[in-house]
Amino acid sequence: AQKVTQAQTEISVVEKEDVTLDCVYETRDTTYYLFWYKQPPSGELVFLIRRNSFDEQNEISGRYSWNFQKSTSSFNFTITASQVVDSAVYFCALSEAWSGGSNYKLTFGKGTLLTVNP
């Protein structure tokens, strides 16, 4: 069984603060993928990043950065100098192979609501 835990249900920050969203996962697979999605108030789900289990290099994209640590089964997401437009629900997700490895099934955490106040 796999599980994704986002312990922070809601976070509120003031604009320009840095904020880290935590994600802890459980899986028995050696090959898996981790994802972050953003769901703004408009409701759509926007793909942010994918990381495979063999690549522990951290990634930075503009104000966004991700820290993947297999030793602690964590895949945390940091927003630097937050902006009001970053206000959204953020979901961490884990995919594991099924059907002989030709397809993957995605399991989502329950999400973290980030509110960035002006």
Add this chain to the structure above:
Amino acid sequence: NAGVTQTPKFQVLKTGQSMTLQCAQDMNHNSMYWYRQDPGMGLRLIYYSASEGTTDKGEVPNGYNVSRLNKREFSLRLESAAPSQTSVYFCAGGDTPYQETQYFGPGTRLLVL
């Protein structure tokens, strides 16, 4: 290139009524998925289709049926709607193979009275 589209965007049903949610993708994805999103629950997989002609149950399939009409289209049917099926439904398409990033449609908000 519209990506993943869903119709309708919003629907109100009475208990016992039936309806079909439509999903289409133009991204040439082999895999397609239906999820439901409920407050505080994240997204839960209802059904998926790994390829044209195949469908399988996900985490919460009861009360639903699906049809993979062709590679582009994957529909979700509620035969007899219940208030517990009030939710936001998302369709997604996936890359092939292995690097399975799923791209989501805009969602359908369903209210069952």
